Amino acid sequence: MQGLGRHGALTADDKALLLSLELNSRRVSAGEVLWQESADVDIFCVIKEGWAFSYRNLGNGSMQILKVYLPGDIIGIRDFGFSRRLAGVAMINEGAVCPFTYQQLFELFGRSPALVAGIIAVAVRQQAILTERLVYLGRYSAHERLAHFLYELYMRLKRIGAVEDNGFFMPLSQEQIGDALGLSAVHVSRTFSMLRDEGLIVRDRQHVTLPDPQALARLVEFNDTYIDESLPPAFHGFA
Amino acid sequence: MQGLGRHGALTADDKALLLSLELNSRRVSAGEVLWQESADVDIFCVIKEGWAFSYRNLGNGSMQILKVYLPGDIIGIRDFGFSRRLAGVAMINEGAVCPFTYQQLFELFGRSPALVAGIIAVAVRQQAILTERLVYLGRYSAHERLAHFLYELYMRLKRIGAVEDNGFFMPLSQEQIGDALGLSAVHVSRTFSMLRDEGLIVRDRQHVTLPDPQALARLVEFNDTYIDESLPPAFHGFA
């Protein structure tokens, strides 16, 4: 609700609708697969608690992680408009999700322009994050990829109040980070060491600290166009 | 119109609306920049003729090409919902485009559910193509990346009737292909030679032939989920 409200005032009715969706939330365990790739598209989810990721398993035995989802993120709207899942989704750690159906989504669409605008904004910004990683995969070294990845997490976590003293909880294994960045787990480890020696990133088990976020931002030339989540003025008349 | 009509019957009114958009088309020259990254978002375009690509220029001097656009493709809907361009767009060869404004897009939305469904379907499928390349960038070698890239072009060109005897016109330079696949131009050249020696891809200047598309499809494990362009049943009641 906090996420969607940024794009237009929600009426009391809108809020009631959203709250009704949140009622039937479900606890999920670490590693649990929410759905497999190619499965039928039935539901979407909002993460209430815990981290998840979407992935593709490849013919050569490796896996590509497409996106990491944090509490408050909507999972599955990328599949909106398809009849089968383009990617699987699994939980990283324990948590809770609120599932809702295509039906309920269309209901929202019919009822509230502000919610439509909000969901469009969320969807296009998620895609922008993906595009940003495509750029990094294509043209940057392991060093910059990892730095960018962690800085992006830092920014997203800060938005939801999960950063304290420039540090945050990060439950991904180095193997999983490698699968997200197109690197081997071994090289992720080496790259972490480099970043630590440079004083840019400190990591202790599942806790990451960025001693100097500004310096890191300069290094990765962070493009915050897609983090700014306001919709352009043209939308105001529409939704 | 052909592309959008796949997702629902267009009324005579819809068609008239689309034709009116096509009236003010504009000729564009090879290499012409349609817009720069970070520019204000004012228009979208349909390509009537010629090829284009969207790109990001990076701090380290290199460029990442995000997507290649073919005749019939809509350019710029990725920026829908942002006030500034996430990527630049430039023509590869000479051609013609039909620009239309945010305003006109909203008008379409208000008038025709079938067009809304069509545009949603086009947008999500374009994103799926991007995601597919992200997977290839992260986890496949130059050999498979190039094979996949060309096979994807082959499939998309076949849809619009631009393939003849398994061959097609391909105006991209090897430098540009490298920018799309995250490779150097030199390595693209070597990889082309490998594919030619394997009998998978024959290239003569700007003409590419796939002697055995089936074999190539097996090699790249082409995922055609996102090429199937029908919207799922759930949409039928909605749009």
Place this chain on the structure above:
DNA sequence: CGGTTGATTGAGGTTAATCAATGCCTGTGG
């Protein structure tokens, strides 16, 4: 005809993958 652009080929260097060994935590069962 000279100039330019794009493709090819070779040589050598760099990045990151792979293989393998070790260490460190954590949980488990005796």
Place this chain on the structure above:
DNA sequence: CCACAGGCATTGATTAACCTCAATCAACCG
């Protein structure tokens, strides 16, 4: 409480993929 196993991270050595630089060549263009 200790022994042990499993998962994760680290480190070293070797190999493979790809980049960069540089030279050459072919096609095109004024």
